[in-house]
Amino acid sequence: MAATNISSMYTSVFILDGVPDLESSHLLISIPLFIMFITSVLGNLLLLLLIMMEPRLHSPMYYFLYALFLTDLIVSNSIGFKTFCILWLNQKEIPFISCYIQMFFIHCFSSVESGVLMAMAFDRYMAICSPLHYASTLTNALIVKIVFGLVIRSTVIVIPCSWMASRLPYCQSHHIPHTYCDHMAVVHLACTDITINSAYGLTAVVLVIMFDMSSIALSYVFILRAVLRLSTKKAKSKAFGTCTSHICIIVIVYTLGLFTFVTYRIGHIAPYIHVIMANLYLLIPPTLNPIIYGVKTKEIRTAALNLFTLTAL
Template identity: 45%
Template structure:
């Protein structure tokens, strides 16, 4: 009897419904989802190849961009293949361990992405406000330490999540109304007091993404103050243009992330709208990041065209 109760409250599988209310449109929704995934793989793969093969791009900004591209590749691959299996083959079952691994990868990698963006903001701050010491401050050794620190922070802060979730009893239902496993979605299925766990998740979200965002905003306030104190209009334009790509990438990342976070915890948004936004949160930035940097950075654009065998005009 005890073994039976354990099986009921600690299931071996969960069931992912996809997008409830839009089941009839799953095949049609899969077309843009699959297209975005393919573009993410190609774009980030090309970006990594371009930066690796072009010695002039072996600078802190582009090394951090490589780290961001790797995180983008892993996070989109963590979610999309299973989502497409749900849409195409109605393969909705996911093993509990795979579900918990997906939760850890999604949340730890998005935390790492936020950290890499903070590192890129710091690079822009040093480049604009202290250009003569940029190469001395951000050496390859320092860049490697910052990257390792960002990865360790994401792993340590989000590492407890799957272990905490595995201990919860799920006696209400084993069905998850989502296209992938998400921390708060599982917490809401538990038939136990999850106040402490939810508070921990909220604190981690603030200590990681929230604090990163505040520091990024502060760095750009200092950057703008330094830029507008420059005497030459051309110098101001050049300094601002070097930050433009990073600002666009930040907006693409933080806007859907903030909406998804607030709607899941405090809002009353239609379930299918929330799930679509949550998918954009993990799909859209990986597709847009290489496009933004490819279009706005001449050195990346020219090298990418050369790799593709296209003559730049």
């Protein structure tokens, strides 16, 4: 039986149905999703290019931003091509193995994004609370180790999800009521008990989010305490200004993420609302990150202006 299941992974397919109950509106739904997707791809590519080309952006803060933009690019592209094939061309089939690979990339790099946001909170803590040790502590070698460690952490956590899902028997419907291979959307199709899969997925999400959010919250407690000790209102405003972009992205990412993860298990909402929100969770942060940081960060605005000026000449 196990051998049969393993071989079927490579010969069979899942059917991604798109947005449940709104199949007739797929074209209309695709318009805002496509705008966000193109904006995220172009915006993140532009800022990756700026950070690589501009020497003034070669500092710890921008290296973490580089990791964030690269992660967002991977996440948005993990769903983009297949989603629009479904919504535009009605090409709904996806091979079993491709489905599990997509599942891995989506959940792995969503976890990486959470970790990068945590690392950026540590960066802000060092910059505000210990500025004299900032450059000597956050060396290039340490930043590489932090980012590499976050990728390893996410890989180790997510691989069991994809592997356990691939071992389940799908002997009934292969129709996934979604636009991409979300872990819980796939395992709900199995004709066996999925308690272990559901419990592991929920535990992994809760542990990652609790650890990252607790670390972020602790960093900002120390940041707030340090800022309130500053003597002038201008100094306080400048210190808070360096954190506002980060706080905005944190609120967006964790609000959408928690809604998406929890509603599969304890929520009772219409399936089409869940699918739309799940797509927004993967597209809104990659769309807004380049815009928010591009607008709020003077150095990035200057680098972009210089690039466009050179291009025009």
